[in-house]
């Protein structure tokens with residue numbers, strides 16, 4: 001039995017590889033449709049996953065309440081709906097220069113720091129980005145984290161990330177060094193103004209953490225700026241973390257923004273709170289005490305919304321491509337039916353049923369489609385990998401190929417389905433040719 | 443019931459005007475050899491196609507192995523074509539792009555007979571009998587006419603059908619090879635296979651019990 005199946009398949013395989021031109025044309029047809037598909041999927045998925053990384057590290061079931069007016073009443077009004085003392089963070093709304101160095105001629109690089117005052121000793125650090133406030137789990141690479149002692153005694157200590165460390169102490173370990181708030185004044189006028197206004201304060205660096213997604217983006221964009229030797233001065237932003245009370249000590253006049261973080265154990269409590277807080281925010285808005293509530297889910301859904309247009313465009317292009325290549329495959333198959341008419345007759349004379357003939361054509365097409373699709377997917381994958389390397393090394397753009405196997409199986413499935421559909425009609429046509437008529441072609 | 447084929451009053455027209463076959467009565471016993479002669483264009487191939495369930499007839503009745511053949515249901519006789527009938531076409535009708543061996547084994551894609559060692563052994567024996575062992579792996583497109591003819595004969599014989607239909611199987615062969623073919627046909631008919639063969643001059647050496655001449659659309663027993 002096995003021998004028979006093996007024989008059967010070998011025979012069909014032999015036949016499908018007989019006509020090289022047909023093979024090439026069919027493969028090309030499927031390839032066109034299938035290649036762009038995974039490429040599109042890989043790019044959009046990678047982009048999505050990359051963007052999702054911003055949100056990805058954030059703690060679950062966590063809602064962040066922010067108040068632009070630094071309204072401490074929020075906390076009280078929220079205590080009506082939740083019996084939880086929130087974690088509080090304060091962020092300076094202005095960036096403070098911490099370093100200014102000449103990079104080229106009269107061009108200066110100025111590092112502007114945003115200070116985050118935190119009240120906790122765990123490794124959750126806030127990140128402020130376009131998406132809003134994100135409490136992200138940080139990874140210590142050097143030194144130590146802010147301790148409860150630091151918080152109690154208001155020690156003038158700071159935590160920075162690798163990017164900041166690279167800027168401040170390019171050649172040595174940053175831990176133990178200090179960061180000069182107000183900055184060494186350079187040629188930049190802004191830096192000078194600020195520097196004169198502000199007293200210079202030394203803050204000791206006690207720990208360095210891994211770059212967040214946002215810092216990584218900043219690092220790359222700085223690299224780009226330095227690469228295009230610009231005439232104007234260069235600025236870059238960094239995040240610095242310190243015990244919360246240091247903010248008012250160091251920046252008594254600076255405007256700050258407060259965040260209250262509520263954490264929950266399960267999604268039910270969390271959603272319950274989010275709903276109530278949202279309602280309260282609407283009420284408060286009328287009273288003039290507005291606050292914003294941001295949740296991880298909201299961020300993800302925003303991101304998905306943002307990408308959905310791209311995805312539907314991609315799907316549209318894919319559909320068009322599939323139809324075009326489907327038609328071309330169909331015409332190649334029709335051409336191959338004509339060419340193989342005598343073979344069909346011979347097979348029928350020796351006992352092939354209509355189903356056998358239909359099966360043979362579809363089977364051949366599926367085999368071709370399978371190999372072509374897999375090749376196309378692999379090629380698309382490695383093209384994107386190549387693009388990743390090129391973008392990172394030449395243009396300093398971070399694009400990481402990040403796609404699940406399932407998403408790559410999809411284009412293969414599409415290739416197979418397309419082959420199935422486009423070979424169906426021609427094979428039915430082939431199966432219906434009369435034996436005596438087809439043998440006349442000899 | 444020992445009759446494999448029973449036909450009566452078979453008529454066939456392609457155009458609707460001229461009847462190529464016009465009232466053919468024909469019967470064949472199991473293991474019997476029948477030879478058919480006739481002028482070119484007299485309808486011999488047409489008759490063989492009808493017998494071999496490849497073409498429909500216009501009128502008449504046809505019993506194959508005791509079962510009636512319905513002229514409108516040709517497509518449903520694939521099982522008989524797969525197992526019971528071996529065809530040797532006038533134009534060989536081999537698949538040109540594959541080897542001799544693949545062609546010979548091709549019918550086994552469609553019948554229930556196993557593809558095993560003994561089948562390969564039988565094939566080798568048959569190839570040897572017809573003197574084409576050396577061509578086993580050669581592409582059919584590269585063969586000579588006579589070699590193709592013997593390959594086609596081998597393909598028809600290997601599945602040991604109930605009926606072998608051969609349209610001028612010795613047409614392209616020299617005397618020596620023709621004799622090999624004829625003795626192969628005789629051998630298989632001794633094993634119970636019926637044979638219908640179209641031949642112009644060698645019908646006597648086939649040992650055919652009956653020789654029919656197709657004239658004006660019907661058979662005349664010679």
Ligand SMILES: Nc1ncnc2c1ncn2[C@@H]1O[C@H](COP(=O)(O)OP(=O)(O)OP(=O)(O)O)[C@@H](O)[C@H]1O
Nearest residue numbers: 456457462480481482483484485486487488489532
């Ligand atoms: N499909 C067809 N459509 C129309 N006419 C056909 C068809 N097939 C055969 N004919 C005609 O039927 C007649 C018989 O043809 P057939 O092929 O049976 O002859 P034959 O006896 O086998 O001749 P030969 O000895 O040359 O092979 C011929 O006149 C031929 O033109």
Ligand SMILES: [Mg+2]
Nearest residue numbers: 486487532609
């Ligand atoms: Mg003929």
